[in-house]
Amino acid sequence: xxxxxxxxxxxxxxxxxxxxxxxxxxxxxxxxxxxxxxxxxxxxxxxxxxxxxxxxxxxxxxxxxxxxxxxxxxxxxxxxxxxxxxxxxxxxxxxxxxxxxxxxxxxxxxxxx
Amino acid sequence: xxxxxxxxxxxxxxxxxxxxxxxxxxxxxxxxxxxxxxxxxxxxxxxxxxxxxxxxxxxxxxxxxxxxxxxxxxxxxxxxxxxxxxxxxxxxxxxxxxxxxxxxxxxxxx
Numbered sequence: 001x002x003x004x005x006x007x008x009x010x011x012x013x014x015x016x017x018x019x020x021x022x023x024x025x026x027x028x029x030x031x032x033x034x035x036x037x038x039x040x041x042x043x044x045x046x047x048x049x050x051x052x053x054x055x056x057x058x059x060x061x062x063x064x065x066x067x068x069x070x071x072x073x074x075x076x077x078x079x080x081x082x083x084x085x086x087x088x089x090x091x092x093x094x095x096x097x098x099x100x101x102x103x104x105x106x107x108x109x110x111x112x113x
Numbered sequence: 114x115x116x117x118x119x120x121x122x123x124x125x126x127x128x129x130x131x132x133x134x135x136x137x138x139x140x141x142x143x144x145x146x147x148x149x150x151x152x153x154x155x156x157x158x159x160x161x162x163x164x165x166x167x168x169x170x171x172x173x174x175x176x177x178x179x180x181x182x183x184x185x186x187x188x189x190x191x192x193x194x195x196x197x198x199x200x201x202x203x204x205x206x207x208x209x210x211x212x213x214x215x216x217x218x219x220x221x222x223x
Contacts, residue, residue, distance in 0.1 A: 035212070037158075045150075045158060045201050047212040059210050095157055100148060100203065101169060103157035 002027045002102045006094060009107030016086050016111070022079040022096030022104055030074040032099050033057075036081050038092035039106075048094070049081065064090075086111045117142065117202050117215035124221040129192050135185040135202030135215045147185035147202040149178055152217075158201065162187070189220075197222045 008020040020036070036048040049060045049070040058070050069082040079096050086109075093106040118136040125131045135147050146164040160169050162178040175190045185202055202215040 037214075044199075044217040045152070045203075045214045047203075047214055050212065059212075061211055097158075100150065100158075101160050103159070105157055 002098070004096050004098065004102055004104035006096050006104045006107035009094060009109045011110045011112060012086055013113050014087060014111055018083045018086060018109060020081040020083065020094055020096075020107060020109070024077040024079070024098070027098070027102065029077040029098070030054075032101075034070075034072060034079045035097045035100065036068075036070060036079075037095045037097055038090075038109075039095070040089075040092045043092075046092070051079070083109070088112065117147070117204060117213055119200075119202060119215035119218045121216065122219045122221070124223055125192050126223045127192055127194070131189045131192060131196075131220060133187045133189075133200050133218045133220070135187075135204075137183050137185070137202075137204055137213075139183060140208040141183075141204035141206040141213060142180065142185050142202075143183040144207050145205055146180050147178075147204040147215075149176075149185075149187045150201045150203060152199045152201065154198075161200075164204070192222050194222055196220065 003025040006022045012018050035050045038046050051058050051070045051072050067085045071080045088111050091111045093108050095106045097103045148164045149162040150158040151161050152158045161176050166178045177188050179186050199217045201217045
């Protein structure tokens with residue numbers, strides 16, 4: 001069974017930084033385009049970023065462009081999201097997903113003073 | 114950014130058929146279609162259908178999808194209590210190089 005597990009979510013002050021991680025097991029991690037998707041409390045899904053299987057291609061939602069950086073380490077079967085200049089509106093449950101086929105349980109980021 | 118429009122809610126009776134819609138534009142739904150995901154409260158989303166209207170392994174045949182122009186549809190036949198969930202469409206916007214979700218439709222099974 002495919003497993004994705006996110007970590008790194010905490011309470012952080014506005015303007016702060018945070019690095020989320022997502023570790024994969026039981027599937028061919030390096031075959032997949034990986035995505036970060038977030039969901040604010042009580043709200044819908046919002047696509048955040050993607051990275052191609054070879055890390056060559058990256059895309060970002062306008063709402064995070066210039067503040068967030070996605071990366072991956074296929075040797076560690078891991079996906080990362082470096083989040084800088086955090087804002088209150090970045091508060092959400094952050095999911096990692098393999099091509100939208102496989103999802104982790106999410107990690108909660110709260111941006112608050 | 115361009116978004117996808119879904120009706121916020123729908124109510125249908127047990128064993129009835131529900132058809133959920135997702136309206137985009139020529140650059141997203143009209144270009145490569147839409148995927149559909151189901152999300153139960155407190156759980157991560159689950160992929161129901163790829164953009165080419167194929168179902169992943171393990172997804173019931175009661176879920177089917179189609180597209181007409183810029184409008185994608187998800188049809189659920191023989192509604193069951195476990196179908197009560199939020200349903201999201203998802204498409205790639207080729208002009209903006211981003212993925213976009215619809216706002217979601219909350220389906221209630223009466």
